[in-house]
Each structure stands twice: as C-alpha cells, then as structure tokens.
Amino acid sequence: MPGPTPAKSPVRRADAQRNIAAILEAAVNALSRNPDASVSEIAKAAGVGRVTLYGHFPNRDDLVEAALASAIEQGHAALDAVDLTGDTRQALGRLVHSSWQLVNQSRSLLLAAQGVLPPGRIRDLHAGPVARVEGLVKRGQEEGVFRRDLSTSWLVGVMHSVMHNAADEINAGRLDPDQAAAFITATVLAAFTPPGGRVPS
Amino acid sequence: MPGPTPAKSPVRRADAQRNIAAILEAAVNALSRNPDASVSEIAKAAGVGRVTLYGHFPNRDDLVEAALASAIEQGHAALDAVDLTGDTRQALGRLVHSSWQLVNQSRSLLLAAQGVLPPGRIRDLHAGPVARVEGLVKRGQEEGVFRRDLSTSWLVGVMHSVMHNAADEINAGRLDPDQAAAFITATVLAAFTPPGGRVPS
Numbered sequence: 001m002p003g004p005t006p007a008k009s010p011v012r013r014a015d016a017q018r019n020i021a022a023i024l025e026a027a028v029n030a031l032s033r034n035p036d037a038s039v040s041e042i043a044k045a046a047g048v049g050r051v052t053l054y055g056h057f058p059n060r061d062d063l064v065e066a067a068l069a070s071a072i073e074q075g076h077a078a079l080d081a082v083d084l085t086g087d088t089r090q091a092l093g094r095l096v097h098s099s100w101q102l103v104n105q106s107r108s109l110l111l112a113a114q115g116v117l118p119p120g121r122i123r124d125l126h127a128g129p130v131a132r133v134e135g136l137v138k139r140g141q142e143e144g145v146f147r148r149d150l151s152t153s154w155l156v157g158v159m160h161s162v163m164h165n166a167a168d169e170i171n172a173g174r175l176d177p178d179q180a181a182a183f184i185t186a187t188v189l190a191a192f193t194p195p196g197g198r199v200p201s
Numbered sequence: 202m203p204g205p206t207p208a209k210s211p212v213r214r215a216d217a218q219r220n221i222a223a224i225l226e227a228a229v230n231a232l233s234r235n236p237d238a239s240v241s242e243i244a245k246a247a248g249v250g251r252v253t254l255y256g257h258f259p260n261r262d263d264l265v266e267a268a269l270a271s272a273i274e275q276g277h278a279a280l281d282a283v284d285l286t287g288d289t290r291q292a293l294g295r296l297v298h299s300s301w302q303l304v305n306q307s308r309s310l311l312l313a314a315q316g317v318l319p320p321g322r323i324r325d326l327h328a329g330p331v332a333r334v335e336g337l338v339k340r341g342q343e344e345g346v347f348r349r350d351l352s353t354s355w356l357v358g359v360m361h362s363v364m365h366n367a368a369d370e371i372n373a374g375r376l377d378p379d380q381a382a383a384f385i386t387a388t389v390l391a392a393f394t395p396p397g398g399r400v401p402s
Contacts, residue, residue, distance in 0.1 A: 115319055119365075120369060120372060123369070147391075149387065150384055150387060150388065151376075151384075153370070154370065154384050157370050158363060158366060158388055161369075162359060164320075164362070165358050165361070168320045168324065169358050172321050175352075175354075175358075183352075183355055186348075186350065186396070187359055190393075190394055191388050195387070195391075195400050195402035196399055196400065197399065198398065198400075199348075199391070199394045199395065199396050201396035
C-alpha cells in the first residue's frame with residue numbers, strides 16, 4: 001500500500017502553480033502556431049523539464065485539452081468588454097465579431113483539440129461563452145427580434161457551429177480570413193430572423 | 202529483400218473483394234449502433250478472422266474512415282431519388298430532409314469518425330453529396346432565391362455544419378430527434394435568404 005501523500009509546503013505548491021501557468025501559456029502559444037506542436041517543444045518553451053510537464057499533464061491529449069480550456073477562459077474574460085446593451089441584434093453582431101477574433105486566433109489550437117477531443121467535449125469547454133450567448137439570444141427571443149420557433153440552445157449551437165465551420169473553411173483554403181467575420185455575422189443574423197421577418201441587409 | 206508480390210488469382214481476388222465488402226457492411230452496422238465497436242466485434246460480424254481484417258485495414262482508424270466513406274457513398278446513391286426540379290427552395294427543403302435522415306441514421310458512426318478524423322477529412326469524404334448541394338445552391342443564387350453576398354462554398358459549408366450540429370445536439374441530449382429535420386430546414390432556408398428578403402414561414 002502506498003503511504004500517505006506528503007503534504008506539500010506552500011513554497012512547493014507555489015512552484016507547481018507557477019509551472020502549470022508557464023506550461024499552459026507555452027502550450028497555448030505553441031499550439032496556436034502549430035497544431036502538431038510536440039510536448040518537448042512546449043516543455044522547452046515553458047522552461048520546465050519533460051518530467052515536470054508529465055507530472056502535471058500525463059499525456060499530450062490532457063495538455064491540449066487544458067490549453068484549449070485556458071484559451072477559452074481567457075477569451076471569455078476578454079469578452080466582458082463587449083457592450084451587450086441596446087439593440088439586441090446589434091449587440092449579437094458585436095459579440096459574434098469579437099468572439100470570432102478569438103476563435104480565429106486559436107484556429108490552429110482548435111484543430112489540435114479536434115484531433116483529440118470529441119465535438120461534445122469541445123462544446124462543453126465553451127460553457128462560459130455559451131452561457132453569455134444564451135442570455136443574449138433569450139433576450140432577443142423575448143423581444144421577438146430572434147425567432148422563437150427554434151429553441152434557444154439550438155440557436156446557440158448554430159452560432160457555435162457556424163463559427164467553427166469558418167475556422168475549418170479557412171484551414172481548408174476555401175474561405176478568405178478577411179471575409180470570415182462578415183460571413184459569420186450575416187449567416188447568424190439571418191438564421192435567427194423570425195419566419196416572415198426580413199433578413200438584415 | 203522481399204521477393205516480387207505473387208500475382209493473385211482471379212479467385213483469390215474475388216475472395217478479397219467479398220471479404221472487404223462484408224467487413225465494410227459489418228463495420229457500418231456495428232459503428233452505427235455503437236461508436237466504440239471493436240475491431241474483433243466487426244471481424245466476427247463479417248465472418249472473417251482478425252488477421253484477414255487487418256490485412257485489408259491495418260488499424261481501427263482506417264476501418265472507421267472506410268466505413269464512413271462507404272456509408273456516405275451509399276447515402277449519396279440513395280439521394281439520387283430526391284426530386285431536385287421545380288421551386289429551388291422547396292427542392293433544397295427536400296434534399297435537406299432526405300440528407301438528414303441519412304446523417305441521423307449514421308450519428309453514431311459519425312461520432313466514431315469524429316474521434317479519429319479531423320473535420321476537414323470528414324468534409325472531404327462528403328465530396329459527392331457536397332457537389333450535389335453545390336449545384337442546387339448555385340441555381341438558387343442565379344435565380345436570386347438564395348443570397349449571393351456569401352459564396353456558394355460557404356453556404357454549402359453552413360448546411361453541412363448545421364446538420365452535423367444537429368447530430369451532436371441529439372447525442373448531447375439537447376435536441377429532440379423528432380424536431381431535428383424541421384429545425385435544420387428552417388435554419389438553412391433562413392440562412393440562405395437574401396438580405397432584405399423574408400424568411401420562409
């Protein structure tokens with residue numbers, strides 16, 4: 001039987017936290033440049049040994065998942081700055097635009113994550129951003145600006161999948177990155193328009 | 202050095218083709234019931250040994266990819282029966298509806314494929330169905346029924362991702378399978394409506 005885990009001193013715990021933060025930062029940066037970035041490369045960029053890295057993230061999949069979670073968390077915090085007041089359709093346009101900038105920066109990291117995580121897990125990691133979109137979509141549905149014949153969660157899923165589709169299309173060379181924000185916004189606003197209503201020009 | 206590959210007799214070649222067909226049919230059936238179906242299970246259902254199976258598909262990922270390709274090819278052939286003449290919007294409605302029945306039947310197989318193939322590869326395997334949708338979308342754009350401010354390939358990608366989103370949402374328990382076809386059709390037709398035009402009721 002293994003003995004009791006030795007209590008870590010506050011100094012060792014602070015070291016571990018510093019290492020984890022450095023590893024995650026290095027992983028987000030490396031995977032945002034190259035979806036195939038190796039664990040060794042990330043350990044080196046973080047200034048830690050491979051053994052230390054594996055002590056925190058037992059395999060590359062865990063590291064990729066933690067890097068995506070970290071990027072989403074940072075992005076979610078950055079989106080606090082988006083003004084969601086006033087006209088709901090315009091507010092959604094601003095949120096789509098700012099969210100897309102973040103997804104676009106992380107296209108390569110997203111590709112790495114798609115290689116190791118099922119789509120459901122990737123969507124679950126977006127719980128924070130999803131909740132924010134959900135609140136705005138609900139408001140638009142209550143105001144009658146967005147359609148009510150489709151469920152809130154469906155509309156949120158449509159926005160999520162249209163943005164990720166844009167990332168895939170750019171990666172495949174079928175979409176000009178400069179057009180993506182306008183294409184996504186136009187598509188989402190049209191998809192949310194109530195039956196009988198006019199699609200925004 | 203290995204000797205020259207022995208020329209296969211017509212009989213042995215016919216055997217191999219029969220085995221491959223049986224393996225693919227068993228793989229499509231097994232993975233459509235359980236995304237985690239094992240290679241042994243599939244070999245057993247196909248009535249071949251594991252060694253024979255591995256001779257044709259060196260690893261499980263190859264087998265999953267070939268099973269998805271086979272299901273898409275069969276589905277693509279089945280969609281020949283869909284009437285694409287007449288009113289373009291109604292024709293697209295019929296195509297979306299029939300395509301969704303096929304995607305829905307293969308939700309579990311799609312989930313298996315998403316676990317081993319990047320989204321770009323999955324979309325590439327849909328080249329046949331994609332070309333069919335593309336022809337119809339182009340016609341609608343030329344007629345002014347579908348929007349022209351977004352590219353044909355973007356609109357096709359939107360339909361693809363909205364359908365796959367529905368599969369993911371059902372798998373996650375957030376969407377009632379009975380509602381999916383109506384939700385997808387309503388979303389796609391709204392997304393394709395030209396700016397200033399009315400969303401179909």
